[in-house]
Amino acid sequence: xxxxxxxxxxxxxxxxxxxxxxxxxxxxxxxxxxxxxxxxxxxxxxxxxxxxxxxxxxxxxxxxxxxxxxxxxxxxxxxxxxxxxxxxxxxxxxxxxxxxxxxxxxxxxxxxxxxxxxxxxxxxxxxxxxxxxxxxxxxxxxxxxxxxxxxxxxxxxxxxxxxxxxxxxxxxxxxxxxxxxxxxxxxxxxxxxxxxxxxxxxxxxxxxxxxx
Amino acid sequence: xxxxxxxxxxxxxxxxxxxxxxxxxxxxxxxxxxxxxxxxxxxxxxxxxxxxxxxxxxxxxxxxxxxxxxxxxxxxxxxxxxxxxxxxxxxxxxxxxxxxxxxxxxxxxxxxxxxxxxxxxxxxxxxxxxxxxxxxxxxxxxxxxxxxxxxxxxxxxxxxxxxxxxxxxxxxxxxxxxxxxxxxxxxxxxxxxxxxxxxxxxxxxxxxxxxxxxxxxxxxxxxxxxxxxxxxxxxxxxxxxxxxxxx
Numbered sequence: 001x002x003x004x005x006x007x008x009x010x011x012x013x014x015x016x017x018x019x020x021x022x023x024x025x026x027x028x029x030x031x032x033x034x035x036x037x038x039x040x041x042x043x044x045x046x047x048x049x050x051x052x053x054x055x056x057x058x059x060x061x062x063x064x065x066x067x068x069x070x071x072x073x074x075x076x077x078x079x080x081x082x083x084x085x086x087x088x089x090x091x092x093x094x095x096x097x098x099x100x101x102x103x104x105x106x107x108x109x110x111x112x113x114x115x116x117x118x119x120x121x122x123x124x125x126x127x128x129x130x131x132x133x134x135x136x137x138x139x140x141x142x143x144x145x146x147x148x149x150x151x152x153x154x155x156x157x158x159x160x161x162x163x164x165x166x167x168x169x170x171x172x173x174x175x176x177x178x179x180x181x182x183x184x185x186x187x188x189x190x191x192x193x194x195x196x197x198x199x200x201x202x203x204x205x206x207x208x209x210x211x212x
Numbered sequence: 213x214x215x216x217x218x219x220x221x222x223x224x225x226x227x228x229x230x231x232x233x234x235x236x237x238x239x240x241x242x243x244x245x246x247x248x249x250x251x252x253x254x255x256x257x258x259x260x261x262x263x264x265x266x267x268x269x270x271x272x273x274x275x276x277x278x279x280x281x282x283x284x285x286x287x288x289x290x291x292x293x294x295x296x297x298x299x300x301x302x303x304x305x306x307x308x309x310x311x312x313x314x315x316x317x318x319x320x321x322x323x324x325x326x327x328x329x330x331x332x333x334x335x336x337x338x339x340x341x342x343x344x345x346x347x348x349x350x351x352x353x354x355x356x357x358x359x360x361x362x363x364x365x366x367x368x369x370x371x372x373x374x375x376x377x378x379x380x381x382x383x384x385x386x387x388x389x390x391x392x393x394x395x396x397x398x399x400x401x402x403x404x405x406x407x408x409x410x411x412x413x414x415x416x417x418x419x420x421x422x423x424x425x426x427x428x429x430x431x432x433x434x435x436x437x438x439x440x441x442x443x444x445x446x447x448x449x450x451x452x453x454x455x456x457x458x459x
Contacts, residue, residue, distance in 0.1 A: 151392025
């Protein structure tokens with residue numbers, strides 16, 4: 001049985017289980033004062049909204065340059081992918097791979113993974129629950145790493161200020177890239193993982209796994 | 213939205229809480245070992261486990277509780293060390309550079325400032341938030357909580373602070389920044405000589421200290437003893453003397 005089926009709300013913050021006032025869907029945790037709900041309000045809609053916004057920003061983040069290098073001979077702008085290629089060298093390839101994973105693969109994989117979770121939850125799927133919750137946890141843990149490129153650009157810009165010889169400026173793509181990172185992190189946060197299990201909980205009167 | 217049948221329905225099994233609640237606070241259960249898994253909402257009892265052991269949800273494998281040995285003392289020591297390194301890392305230069313007679317150096321805050329000056333104000337704020345504000349908040353909150361939680365019954369504000377620790381932790385990205393700095397170093401090494409500053413080493417140590425600080429901390433121990441926000445509801449459940457937990 002789940003907490004919700006018993007009319008009990010669990011506090012995300014301190015873990016206390018408590019019962020809302022009769023007829024109420026919302027309350028506050030008596031121990032830590034956190035606002036309590038059975039499930040995060042409009043979780044699927046909010047997650048989807050963040051994902052759409054992230055997907056929209058993903059395009060300019062990858063098409064627009066993130067850095068502009070100004071030298072005596074002119075200006076040259078690099079996108080994230082060009083940065084990855086530039087970094088590829090006999091000694092620099094591990095870092096190049098890290099940036100490739102963190103900046104290009106993780107954000108897109110995150111969007112796809114969350115869309116998959118949204119879709120299966122909406123369809124009321126009861127299959128692969130353990131794999132789906134594992135996917136959610138991986139997305140949750142790995143997501144922050146896409147910030148790497150924001151820091152790379154920040155410190156490249158901050159250090160290479162050797163006017164008039166050479167200087168580096170941030171370019172518009174950086175903003176969109178940072179937006180993708182923040183929006184996908186917010187999407188993860190607004191998704192309620194308990195929704196993955198709700199269909200299974202309501203279909204099976206008795207949980208298929210025994211209590212420990 | 214998944215509408216679970218019988219979910220938010222006011223169930224018939226709530227006879228004891230019919231008192232109108234002006235504070236909007238929920239009614240706690242008598243049995244404090246009963247929890248619902250945060251990832252799948254399965255109701256279960258958290259067993260009393262030995263220090264170092266952990267309890268997991270049988271359905272979704274979420275770790276519900278890992279009991280830490282001597283949590284408060286160890287966390288206090290680690291967070292004091294982290295505070296020292298954090299201050300050091302943000303006061304001395306992190307990276308220096310020399311190229312054809314020019315010399316430049318930057319701190320973490322300096323990186324954000326340069327972005328701001330170049331017209332990327334929002335990204336600058338994000339960098340400052342993830343690299344300085346959140347880690348600082350994480351260390352500050354942790355330090356305050358573990359110091360204040362040494363009392364037999366910590367005040368309710370300790371809980372109010374502890375509440376915000378997960379947020380600060382989620383957005384504190386020193387380890388990510390460090391990899392970013394490493395990549396930037398490799399890039400710049402093609403054009404100029406790069407000199408790693410003291411702050412870089414401090415940050416490197418701070419990554420490990422923060423991880424150790426977080427994993428030595430047992431929030432459940434503090435939550436079990438803290439004074440509740442809702443003053444009418446009792447703190448530690450009967451049969452769980454606060455002194456025993458503190459020992």
